[in-house]
Amino acid sequence: MDRLSIDGSWLFTPRVHADPRGSFLEAFRAAGLPHPLDVAQVNCSVSQAGVLRGVHFAEIPPGQAKYIMCVSGSVMDVVVDVRVGSPTFGQWEAVTLDDETRGAVLIAEGLGHAFMALSEQATVVYLCSQPYSPGREHGVHPLDSAVGIGWPAGLEPVLSEKDAKAPSLEEARAAGLLPDYRACKEFYATLH
Numbered sequence: 791m792d793r794l795s796i797d798g799s800w801l802f803t804p805r806v807h808a809d810p811r812g813s814f815l816e817a818f819r820a821a822g823l824p825h826p827l828d829v830a831q832v833n834c835s836v837s838q839a840g841v842l843r844g845v846h847f848a849e850i851p852p853g854q855a856k857y858i859m860c861v862s863g864s865v866m867d868v869v870v871d872v873r874v875g876s877p878t879f880g881q882w883e884a885v886t887l888d889d890e891t892r893g894a895v896l897i898a899e900g901l902g903h904a905f906m907a908l909s910e911q912a913t914v915v916y917l918c919s920q921p922y923s924p925g926r927e928h929g930v931h932p933l934d935s936a937v938g939i940g941w942p943a944g945l946e947p948v949l950s951e952k953d954a955k956a957p958s959l960e961e962a963r964a965a966g967l968l969p970d971y972r973a974c975k976e977f978y979a980t981l982h
Contacts, residue, residue: 791824795878797876797878799869799898802893818857818859827919832918834913835915835916837913839907839912840947842947842949843906844868845929845937847969848899848923850973853977855897856903857917864908864909866885869897869901870882872969880937882937900974928962928968931954934958
């Protein structure tokens with residue numbers, strides 16, 4: 791796996807074996823991951839072009855690590871560092887996940903995650919270390935100008951009501967909703 795610019799995030803580019811029958815790849819292998827991921831839940835999201843989901847994160851502990859794959863279509867997948875005190879706090883990195891390269895992104899607990907469907911329809915599957923827990927799930931507005939995610943031009947963002955009402959990064963920080971970088975690092979050290 792290749793480390794992304796935000797500590798706690800990686801990009802996996804699989805070797806795709808193709809022949810006249812189609813293709814085969816190993817999409818996920820827990821052994822050897824740079825960050826432990828005991829899968830507790832698998833989510834599948836189907837979105838139309840322009841649908842923007844996120845920026846979502848869960849309280850630490852236990853947080854929610856994710857392994858994200860786009861199995862049909864393509865998405866712009868974004869990791870946002872929402873950990874207060876992190877050297878890259880407020881920064882983001884985007885990668886394209888699609889059904890051709892078959893890449894995946896692994897993100898540690900405490901990082902924010904979002905994606906926008908780029909194709910007419912996109913199906914995203916993500917493995918989660920913890921099940922969904924509404925009381926511990928939070929978000930930051932994906933169009934927050936202070937974060938400044940460079941969403942693609944030419945696509946009108948379509949947000950859920952919840953994401954449209956999410957606070958800015960600064961509002962979330964002031965409200966005490968964001969994870970603490972030091973607490974995240976201490977939590978990572980307890981994982982096996």
